[in-house]
Amino acid sequence: xxxxxxxxxxxxxxxxxxxxxxxxxxxxxxxxxxxxxxxxxxxxxxxxxxxxxxxxxxxxxxxxxxxxxxxxxxxxxxxxxxxxxxxxxxxxxxxxxxxxxxxxxxxxxxxxxxxxxxxxxxxxxxxxxxxxxxxxxxxxxxxxxxxxxxxxxxxxxxxxxxxxxxxxxxxxxxxxxxx
Amino acid sequence: xxxxxxxxxxxxxxxxxxxxxxxxxxxxxxxxxxxxxxxxxxxxxxxxxxxxxxxxxxxxxxxxxxxxxxxxxxxxxxxxxxxxxxxxxxxxxxxxxxxxxxxxxxxxxxxxxxxxxxxxxxxxxxxxxxxxxxxxxxxxxxxxxxxxxxxxxxxxxxxxxxxxxxxxxxxxxxxxxxxxxxxxxxxxxxxxxxxxxxxxxxxxxxxxxxxxxxxxxxxxxxxxxxxxxxxxxxxxxxxxxxxxxxxxxxxxxxxxxxxxxxxxxxxxxxxxxxxxxxxxxxxxxxxxxxxxxxxxxxxxxxxxxxxxxxxxxxxxxxxxxxxxxxxxxxxxxxxxxxxxxxxxxxxxxxxxxxxxxxxxxxxxxxxxxxxxxxxxxxxxxxxxxxxxxxxxxxxxxxxxxxxxxxxxxxxxxxxxxxxxxxxx
Numbered sequence: 001x002x003x004x005x006x007x008x009x010x011x012x013x014x015x016x017x018x019x020x021x022x023x024x025x026x027x028x029x030x031x032x033x034x035x036x037x038x039x040x041x042x043x044x045x046x047x048x049x050x051x052x053x054x055x056x057x058x059x060x061x062x063x064x065x066x067x068x069x070x071x072x073x074x075x076x077x078x079x080x081x082x083x084x085x086x087x088x089x090x091x092x093x094x095x096x097x098x099x100x101x102x103x104x105x106x107x108x109x110x111x112x113x114x115x116x117x118x119x120x121x122x123x124x125x126x127x128x129x130x131x132x133x134x135x136x137x138x139x140x141x142x143x144x145x146x147x148x149x150x151x152x153x154x155x156x157x158x159x160x161x162x163x164x165x166x167x168x169x170x171x172x173x174x175x176x177x178x179x
Numbered sequence: 180x181x182x183x184x185x186x187x188x189x190x191x192x193x194x195x196x197x198x199x200x201x202x203x204x205x206x207x208x209x210x211x212x213x214x215x216x217x218x219x220x221x222x223x224x225x226x227x228x229x230x231x232x233x234x235x236x237x238x239x240x241x242x243x244x245x246x247x248x249x250x251x252x253x254x255x256x257x258x259x260x261x262x263x264x265x266x267x268x269x270x271x272x273x274x275x276x277x278x279x280x281x282x283x284x285x286x287x288x289x290x291x292x293x294x295x296x297x298x299x300x301x302x303x304x305x306x307x308x309x310x311x312x313x314x315x316x317x318x319x320x321x322x323x324x325x326x327x328x329x330x331x332x333x334x335x336x337x338x339x340x341x342x343x344x345x346x347x348x349x350x351x352x353x354x355x356x357x358x359x360x361x362x363x364x365x366x367x368x369x370x371x372x373x374x375x376x377x378x379x380x381x382x383x384x385x386x387x388x389x390x391x392x393x394x395x396x397x398x399x400x401x402x403x404x405x406x407x408x409x410x411x412x413x414x415x416x417x418x419x420x421x422x423x424x425x426x427x428x429x430x431x432x433x434x435x436x437x438x439x440x441x442x443x444x445x446x447x448x449x450x451x452x453x454x455x456x457x458x459x460x461x462x463x464x465x466x467x468x469x470x471x472x473x474x475x476x477x478x479x480x481x482x483x484x485x486x487x488x489x490x491x492x493x494x495x496x497x498x499x500x501x502x503x504x505x506x507x508x509x510x511x512x513x514x515x516x517x518x519x520x521x522x523x524x525x526x527x528x529x530x531x532x533x534x535x536x537x538x539x540x541x542x543x544x545x546x547x548x549x550x551x552x553x554x555x556x557x558x559x560x561x562x563x564x565x566x567x568x569x570x571x572x573x574x575x576x577x578x579x580x581x582x583x584x585x586x587x588x589x590x591x592x593x594x595x596x597x598x599x600x601x602x603x
Binding site: 028029030031032033034035036037039042045046047048049050051076077085086087088096097098100101102104106109110111112114115118119122123126129130172173174175176177178179 | 260261262263266291292305306307312313314315316317320321323324325368371372375376383384386388392393394395396400401402445447449451452453454455456459460463465466467468469470471472473474475476477578579580
């Protein structure tokens with residue numbers, strides 16, 4: 001046994017005796033350059049809408065208003081009734097999810113209604129994302145949910161109603177690598 | 180065909196299954212074959228005549244170098260949405276490249292609504308949500324933080340999705356499988372910034388958001404973020420290209436491309452996933468049962484022969500270099516086997532070292548084509564023991580409606596005229 005191995009062995013023994021078998025690695029020295037952000041600034045910029053409704057703004061929208069907005073902003077790509085054009089089919093599922101050519105529409109596939117608000121507010125219409133008011137996003141969500149047979153034509157959609165809506169495929173997903 | 184006609188039976192390359200050569204025997208015999216070529220005399224070489232560039236001064240210096248004009252066809256192939264030009268993909272031409280690094284101008288793209296032209300002076304990264312102190316970082320600040328460099332592949336979850344089709348798609352290898360690229364990414368370990376903001380011990384997810392037109396958002400487990408994710412600032416030594424997230428993107432080693440959020444502007448620490456459109460209605464895989472796999476992050480163990488591959492032609496029976504790429508989101512590539520007889524016999528290919536985790540590994544194997552129909556396949560195994568599945572096995576497990584995460588063995592058929600096409 002050479003001197004180096006003896007040194008290692010004695011170091012290990014010391015560590016064992018002092019109850020500190022693995023010395024902590026040195027913390028990475030980093031500057032702390034993050035600037036604090038004020039809460040009201042944050043709230044104004046936050047777009048995430050969670051399944052429990054967290055992140056939904058106040059406002060409301062009707063199915064009828066949503067129909068008008070859909071015809072103007074969305075039908076060009078999604079088709080006039082939302083059954084798909086050059087873009088996704090959003091309504092009108094006929095083949096079930098266990099069919100080899102299943103229709104994955106909002107009504108048949110999407111697990112959460114809040115996703116509609118999250119996605120439309122941030123990403124639609126494609127030519128001018130982020131330009132719709134909260135009322136308009138509620139209205140479009142209302143029409144899409146109605147067109148999928150999930151709410152009645154006279155529903156006035158708001159944060160509480162959207163978060164409370166249980167989608168048919170809520171339990172259709174297997175979490176593979178989620179914590 | 181000097182080599183073949185002058186090779187006596189005991190010095191000829193030995194087939195180890197359908198013409199794939201035993202690598203060690205081939206290397207041993209290489210010297211003898213080269214000698215035989217010299218002795219009998221090669222065909223007369225063409226010199227090209229008196230070359231004009233020997234007699235006139237060349238071009239001046241260039242501020243940013245470009246590929247040779249003779250290589251201008253080595254280009255990304257674009258598959259954009261006709262209605263919305265910024266929605267679609269461009270493929271890396273894998274069959275035109277060698278080694279493991281994808282040049283920055285050829286890195287694949289997937290955009291949901293175009294490439295934003297971001298002024299870095301006006302861009303901020305905000306870390307908020309379940310943190311002690313919400314923080315905003317500007318570019319100048321981030322560039323002062325400790326950085327790490329890693330060679331990593333990024334693969335779109337939808338790469339190779341034509342493999343689910345009933346008929347083999349007839350397109351060049353890169354135009355089917357080229358939504359994967361490999362680069363050296365340098366940036367700030369995310370754990371440093373999260374530590375500075377002070378993460379709530381109850382938190383378990385981080386929702387990343389881009390600054391594109393659509394503010395694309397994806398949920399990523401906090402554990403992965405703290406483990407090995409980076410705020411990517413440099414790509415192959417230079418600052419990110421706009422189409423790859425300039426001025427910053429998330430780097431999530433080994434996980435599907437959509438999580439590597441480009442133009443990163445916000446990280447919300449949370450106790451649950453946000454259930455965004457791209458983690459519910461997209462990037463989930465419908466199974467035959469009607470249930471769908473969700474949060475399938477790790478890219479599977481995969482390989483692909485890039486040469487010979489679809490659209491290429493073997494001019495005559497001779498020795499050819501099989502060359503390809505292997506990668507796995509689970510870690511390092513441990514082994515790549517090649518078959519020239521549709522999977523009946525397999526031979527180990529040589530792996531170009533170093534084989535790094537979550538990185539392309541180049542494999543090569545010399546192969547003597549005898550002029551008869553053959554089917555070439557490659558099969559990767561990673562250090563965790565994952566073996567790339569045959570297509571039939573993957574479909575038996577997943578059905579054909581999953582669309583994402585196709586990583587089955589790819590087969591190239593060689594006809595007796597030397598033409599290479601895709602086959603199942």
